[in-house]
Amino acid sequence: MFGKVLLTLLVVGLAYGVIRSRMRREAVGDRSTPPPVGAGSARRFAWTFLGVLLLSSAVLGYWRWRAGEQVVTVRVIDTASGRSQIYRAHENDVGEHGFITLDGRRVVLAGVERMEVMAGGGGRQGDR
Numbered sequence: 001m002f003g004k005v006l007l008t009l010l011v012v013g014l015a016y017g018v019i020r021s022r023m024r025r026e027a028v029g030d031r032s033t034p035p036p037v038g039a040g041s042a043r044r045f046a047w048t049f050l051g052v053l054l055l056s057s058a059v060l061g062y063w064r065w066r067a068g069e070q071v072v073t074v075r076v077i078d079t080a081s082g083r084s085q086i087y088r089a090h091e092n093d094v095g096e097h098g099f100i101t102l103d104g105r106r107v108v109l110a111g112v113e114r115m116e117v118m119a120g121g122g123g124r125q126g127d128r
Contacts, residue, residue: 005057005061008053008057009053009054012049012050012053015046016046016050019042019043019046023042023043067091068090068091068092069090069091069092070090070091070119071088071089071090071091071102071120072088072089072090072091072094072117072118072119072120073086073087073088073117073118073119073120074086074087074088074089074094074099074107074115074116074117074118075087075115075116075117075118076107076109076113076114076115077113077114077115077116078110078112078113079112079113079114080112087099087101087107088101088102089101089102090102091117094115094117097109099115
C-alpha cells in the first residue's frame, strides 16, 4: 500500500516538474509577449489534482486499516479427529498458516488442521 502511494506521488511530481519546466522555457523564450492565458489554471489544476490524490489515498488507507481491525471468529478444525476450537482475532492478524488471538496468543496450524474465518466477533474464546 505504501509503495503504491509513493509511486503515485512520484508520477505526480514528475508531471508537475515537466509542466513547470515547459512553462519556464516558454517564459524565457520571449519576454515581450504576455504569459499564456491558461498558465495559472494549469498550476491550479496540478495542485488540485495532487490534493485529490493525497486525500483519496488517505481515505482508502483508513478504510483498509479499519477493515483489518474488524474482529473475526476463527474456527480451527482438526481433520483427523473432527474436533474444533473457536478463537477471536483481528482480521489483519489472520494469515495462511496461523493467526494471533485477541489476547496475544500465536496459533500456528498443524498439517492436519483446517481454519475457517467467519465475519463478526461472535463465539467464545477457546483454550488451546
